Structures are given as C-alpha cells and as structure tokens.
Amino acid sequence: MPLRASSVIVVHTLVFNAAGELLLLRRANTGFMDGHYALPGGHRQTSEEIVTAAVRECREEARVEVADIKPIVVMPYDGGVDFIFEAMRWSGTPGIGEPDKCDDLLFALPDALPSPTVTFVAAALECRARGVWFRELH
Numbered sequence: 001m002p003l004r005a006s007s008v009i010v011v012h013t014l015v016f017n018a019a020g021e022l023l024l025l026r027r028a029n030t031g032f033m034d035g036h037y038a039l040p041g042g043h044r045q046t047s048e049e050i051v052t053a054a055v056r057e058c059r060e061e062a063r064v065e066v067a068d069i070k071p072i073v074v075m076p077y078d079g080g081v082d083f084i085f086e087a088m089r090w091s092g093t094p095g096i097g098e099p100d101k102c103d104d105l106l107f108a109l110p111d112a113l114p115s116p117t118v119t120f121v122a123a124a125l126e127c128r129a130r131g132v133w134f135r136e137l138h
Contacts, residue, residue: 008080011054012041013066014124015087015094021107023094024114024121025061028103037106037117039084039124040064054085062105064092073127075120077137084124 015023024037040062044053051069058066066087075082096102108114110125120137127135 007076009044009050009053010041010080010082011044011050011057011085012039012082012120012124013054013058013069013085013087014039014072014128015058015062015064015066015090017107019107020109022110022113022121022125023062023064023107024105024117025096025102026104027118028101030101033118035116037104037108037114037121039121050083051085054083058087058090059097061097061102063095063097064090066090071133073124073133073135075123075127075135075137082120082137084120084127086128 023040025040026037027034040058042057044050054069055066058064067090068088069085070088072084072086075084094105096105106114113121123135
C-alpha cells in the first residue's frame with residue numbers, strides 16, 4: 001500500500017506600495033536561501049486557516065497589517081505547497097519584525113527585482129500577470 005504524502009503549507013503575500021513596488025525581505029540566519037530576497041511569509045501553524053497565516057506572517061515579518069487578501073497562485077513543490085496571496089489593502093510602516101531571520105527590507109519594481117531573489121517570486125508575478133492560478137515548482 002502506498003504511503004500518503006504529507007505536505008508543509010507555506011504562505012506568502014505580495015504587498016505593493018502606491019508606486020507599484022513590491023515589498024521584499026532579505027533572508028538571514030535561517031539556514032535556507034539566506035541572502036535572497038523573498039516575500040513576507042512562512043509556515044502555517046497547526047490548525048491555522050491559510051489566510052490567517054498570511055495575515056499573521058505579514059504582521060510578524062514586515063510589521064504591516066494586510067487586508068482584503070486574494071489568492072494569486074498555488075505552487076506545489078517536493079514536500080509542500082506555497083500559497084501566494086496579494087494584499088489589496090495594507091497599513092502600517094514596513095519594518096523588519098524578525099531581525100533574527102531578516103537583515104534588509106525594501107520595495108522593488110516587479111521587473112527590477114534585487115539579486116538574488118528567491119525564484120518563486122518571479123514565477124508568482126508571472127502567474128499573476130497571466131491570470132494563472134496553479135504552477136508546479138521544480
């Protein structure tokens with residue numbers, strides 16, 4: 001009998017400012033893709049609703065309150081699933097909320113992302129532009 005797969009659920013949120021720039025955080029001291037820019041996000045906690053996790057992660061990591069978030073794309077990968085949302089509204093002054101996991105925060109134009117940026121960010125932006133809701137990550 002085949003074993004059932006178990007998957008980690010990870011959430012990320014696209015947060016744009018009035019100039020159309022995307023909020024990014026640079027990972028540090030995490031042991032995974034340190035030095036790369038990424039969206040605010042992280043792992044869903046046990047029994048936490050996925051949207052609630054996305055809101056919480058934005059608050060914890062970037063000190064912003066997001067509202068009216070909508071799903072953009074679901075991206076499964078080996079061992080887990082990334083849910084990418086977009087905040088239609090947000091408030092607060094962006095800042096580094098977890099200095100032990102992040103050492104920079106910036107806004108960048110989607111077509112001029114800083115290097116290096118985790119690869120799924122460009123993939124999510126492409127899916128958003130094309131209206132594609134699903135993409136496998138390899």
